[in-house]
Amino acid sequence: MTARPGSGPRPAHHDLLIGAVAIPSLSGEEAAVAEFLRGWMATHGFAAHLDGVGNAVGVRGDGPLTVVLLGHMDTVPGEIAVRVDNQGVLHGRGSVDAKGSLCTFAAAVAALPPEALAAARFVVIGATEEEAPSSRGARHALTGYAPDAVFIGEPSGWDALTLGYKGRLVARVRVEKDNFHTAGEGTSAADDLTEGWFRVRAWAAGVGEGEGVFARVQATLQDLGASADGLTQRAWATIGLRLPPGLSPEEAGEALCAAFADLDAEVTLLGHERAVRHPRDNALTRALRVAIRAAGGTPTFKVKTGTSDMNVVAPHWPVPTAAYGPGDSALDHTPEERLSLAEYDRAVAVLTDALTRLAQTLTPAALP
CATH class of the missing domain: 3.30.70.360 (Alpha-Beta Plaits)
Known part of the structure; x- marks a missing residue:
């Protein structure tokens, strides 16, 4: 594996992403990457476990509100040699779709300050079989949580958020x-x-x-x-x-x-x-927009012609929801799938800021 630019040890959240991408995890074959993610979360302040369908679940915080961050661990077929090139770009199946987003969730929640953890409980779920018609992991999550806000882990770019899927x-x-x-x-x-x-x-x-x-x-x-x-x-x-x-x-x-x-x-x-399209303005989208601007970006809204686990959970969790994650979704499922570690860093910083803001502003009065 080619070393990334710069010197010194890699940040822990880089080890998380590179390690996750290096573990093959076709739909239905996620056990190894699930255990890797569980172990990383357990050593970074989460109460972590594998649930009944093999989802990797990590929980931090004990506040009265619940924020679910639902990403997926599985990938489509197609082996891409895992490497970080001289420009600091990670190549590998799942780097964009969607281990990059899932690892952004885990890294951001691991970095939350005490005041955010006192205000809310953050549940990171690495779901199984999103790339399969079953959506088994997301459907199982519906039975265990009643969140006040939901993030779906899919690539939007660090300065954008996705509100709908066909x-x-x-x-x-x-x-x-x-x-x-x-x-x-x-x-x-x-x-x-x-x-x-x-x-x-x-x-x-x-x-x-x-x-x-x-x-x-x-x-x-x-x-x-x-x-x-x-x-x-x-x-x-x-x-x-x-x-x-x-x-x-x-x-x-x-x-x-x-x-x-x-x-x-x-x-x-x-x-x-069913198709889903969430509103542009609520406590969650405001927190993300402010955090993106604070990081020097101009937030944009997207809708996508594909489907995701947002379609699965939206009818059951009618709460503020958006998909977020680093990377270019045009690279999904392609031989050129890759993710810039610099963009990944920016997404982690943006999401940490947004979750901190959300925990302070998301009250029952702010909910639909």
């Missing part, structure tokens, strides 16, 4: 019909499936037409195939929909099924989440 729906479509000679009249199974897909695309194009991408439906084919054995033709596809606020997965599912209704297709609706 929803999603996944459907599997299958068409079967008797084989026939291609010189005759009629349509093949693949023809029928393709016709249904064109209808889905046309419907999607009409939702939010003329508005920004966050208000529109994005439709993609995730899988497509066809076969024949001389007796039966088969065609199949997996369709993914990204849904805007105001369009529920149930409504999108009805539209998708209607597109295939006269094509004798079998449509199976799979994983789904």
Whole structure:
């Protein structure tokens, strides 16, 4: 591993991040990194444990309010050699999505002053299976906490915060019909499936037409195939929909099924989440904005076309919520995933400041 610029020992929060990124943790295989995170938190002032689904949980503070900081430990596949280059940039799978954000949470809470810890209880959760349809770690966390404010660990950039994510729906479509000679009249199974897909695309194009991408439906084919054995033709596809606020997965599912209704297709609706968009102005966003400005930045608000654990927890935790974390989300899931340690440092400083301010201002009167 190439040494970072400068001399002297690495800060403890750098060891935390580099160590976490160096441990492979595909969805469902997070045990090793969970134990590493638990151990780091236990030696930095947290009451730390692994819960029933393998989440790494650390708690500091004993105030009357509860702030949950929910990040995820798992990554998508794709091995990237872990190294810190001569510019102080950490390369490795998960550096941006989203161990950088999770480690920012742990490092910031570890650095909180006594007055913040007296005002609130801070719960850092390294969740399992966020990159899988199950969102197992976040769903389990819903059963154990009733927070007054929530941070979601996803890359926003150190000087920005994310307020919303689109929803999603996944459907599997299958068409079967008797084989026939291609010189005759009629349509093949693949023809029928393709016709249904064109209808889905046309419907999607009409939702939010003329508005920004966050208000529109994005439709993609995730899988497509066809076969024949001389007796039966088969065609199949997996369709993914990204849904805007105001369009529920149930409504999108009805539209998708209607597109295939006269094509004798079998449509199976799979994983789904509702879109979410939180308000711009509340105690949490004010604390983050002030902290970003104090660090020399100009705070910006973002909404994203993907999904996150914010979609999972929002219906159950109707409290001030934002996603925050260092890094460029355009690098998520790519071979170029990397995170500047300098940006990570700034995010830790900003979040420590924001949590300290939030603990002093977040009262029952400030909540919705």
